[in-house]
Amino acid sequence: MRRVVTWLAVSLLGTFGLAVWTAWTYHLNEHNRLLANALEAERQRSFVDMAHHVEQIQTMLAKGLATGSERQNMRYMADVNRHAAAAFTAFSSLPLPAEVSTATGKFLQQVGDFSLSLLRDEAAGRSMTEAERAELERLRRESANLYQQLNAILTQYNRGGFRWHRPAQFSLAALLHMPENPVFNPEATQSPAVAALLDGGWAQMATGFEQMPVFIYDGPFSDHVSQTPPALTGGPVTREEAEARLRALLPDLARYRTVEVAEVEGNLPTYTFRLAPAGTSSQTYTATVEMTRQGGHLVSLLTERVLGSPTLDLEQAKAIGQEFLARVGYPDMVPTFAQVQDGLAFVAYALRQGDVIVYPDQAKVKVALDNGEVLGFDARQYLTHHRQRTLPAPRLTADQARAGLNPSLEVSRVQLALIPDLAGTGEHLTYEFQGKMGEDIFLVYINAETGAEEQILQLIEADGGTFTL
Incomplete structure (x- = not known):
């Protein structure tokens, strides 16, 4: 009799435990499904936005090639630059393999900078050369190919062929098969359809971007400038040392956990850390950070989140960015040009050495105007060009140099500045x-x-800030 009672108690306890486990996993699965659907909607919006902006890029490039008016072409190139920046922002939030994201992101930056270069030249009265026209045609073809690929993926998506993210399922079977060290795995979160699209079409096209010839133009990201070997300080660092330094520099990263670490080659070899919110099991990253493999210098940061109503102005954002730069290893930086767009402040900084502004050593910071969080940072140009310089004393005084100005120019400010030459070699x-x-x-x-x-x-000078032509 006692044995029957014991087994009955065990059975009841087991049934109760199973019921608790079932209710708990149902709650977790439902909660995860809602989060995954919200993230899916955000990724879909980013992808649609990117496709729209790439379509506009290839349209405006075609119009620029067709127009016989330099004034009209300036308008089209301004639109290309604006759409390229917007496409890059939308693209940066998509969970794509490193080889695809690096090449496509580089291509979008090149499109924007090349259009800005043409805009500057034509504003200064210099007509487009035949070589520039050939490069413009090449960019138009490549952007048209990119749009076709994006449109194919979008069509497949609308047919329900894949999701960007599958909700993780909590179950006993999943628990027993959970890997010890989960890392970002596209096949684990994407259907075979999207994997095939990425590995076949887009990845192949990204390889084509990498094989495009070097652009020769006057722009801050031009390849002939960025191929200068950087003079980094410090010795080689391991992946673990880079991550430890990263988290020491950015205490806010305690909110994130690492889901993937990629080693990126190129002129500036880096460790690329893809991060997801701590406390979740999702392998979808919402932040990306790069550290140099030599010296462990912070290269870039990109974080995506929904923005609230602005509470800060541009001057406050400039001060926040300046303090951030000093904290992560870039002291003596001063703001040069800035722009406000969609609740974000984009500020460019340059090194001040004594009383000279050193424009080749630049970094860019993106500040959220709702709470002052730094959501973006890029120091590639600084790391490429920075070195210990012994600046010469000017042979001319400011008054002597002023003699070379157009007499009609009413001067309001003068300062010493080190600038790159037009060839980008000096x-x-x-x-x-x-x-x-x-x-x-x-x-x-x-x-x-x-x-x-x-x-x-x-x-x-516009309502959103200041920029140059």
């Missing part, structure tokens, strides 16, 4: 004169040794 110490002619504002760079006019930029 540097000039100049006086930077800011002044007005009529209603237009210009930056004129006069060589501090020879008095020659090196470069002219037009300063455009």
Whole structure:
């Protein structure tokens, strides 16, 4: 009798435990399904946005090739630059393999910078050359191919062929088969359909991007400039040392866990850390950080989240970015140009060495205006060009250099500035004169040794901030 009672108690206890386990897993699965669906909707929106902007890029490039008016082409190139920046922002949030994301992201940056280069030239009265027209045609073809591939993936998606993310299922079988060290695995979260699309079409096209010839143009991300071997300080660091340094520099990363670490080659070899929110089992990353494999320098940071209503202004964002740069190893940086867009402040900083602004050593910071969080950072240009410089004393005084200016320019500010030459192979110490002619504002760079006019930029002040042409 006692044995029957014991087995009955065990059976009841087991039944109760099974019921608790079932209810608990149902709750977790339902909660995970809601989170996965919300993330799926966000990724779908980013993908649709990217496809839209790439379509506009290839359309505007085609119009630029067809127009016979330089004024109209300036308008089209401005639109290309704007859509390229928007496409890159949307693209950066998509969970794609490193070889695809690196090549496609680089292509979008090149499109934006090449269009900006043409815009600057035509604003300065320099017509498009035949070589530039050929590069523009090449970009148009490649952007058209990219849009076709995006449209094919979008069609497959709309037919229900795949999800960007599958909700993780909590069950005893899943628990027993859970790997000890889960890492990002596209096949684990994507259907065979999307894997085939990425591995076949997009990945093959990304390889084509990598094989495109070097662009020769006056832009901050041009390949002929970025191929300069960087002079990094420090010795080689291991993956573990890089991650430890990363988390020491960015305490906020305690909210994240690492789901993938990739070793990226190129002119600036890095460890790329893809991060997902801590406390979740999702392998979908929402933040990406890069550290150099030599010296462990922070290269870039990109975090995606929904923004609230702005509470900060541009000047406050500039100060936040400046403090962030000093904290992560980039001291003595001062803001140069800035822009506000969609609740974000995009600020460019340059190194100040003594009383000279060193423009080749630049970094960019993206600050959320709702709470001041730094959501983006890029120091590739700084790391590529920075080195210990012994700057020469200017042979000319500011007043002597002023003699090389157009007499109609009403100068409001002057400072010493080190700028890259137009070929991107050298540097000039100049006086930077800011002044007005009529209603237009210009930056004129006069060589501090020879008095020659090196470069002219037009300063455009809009509601969202300031940029140059």
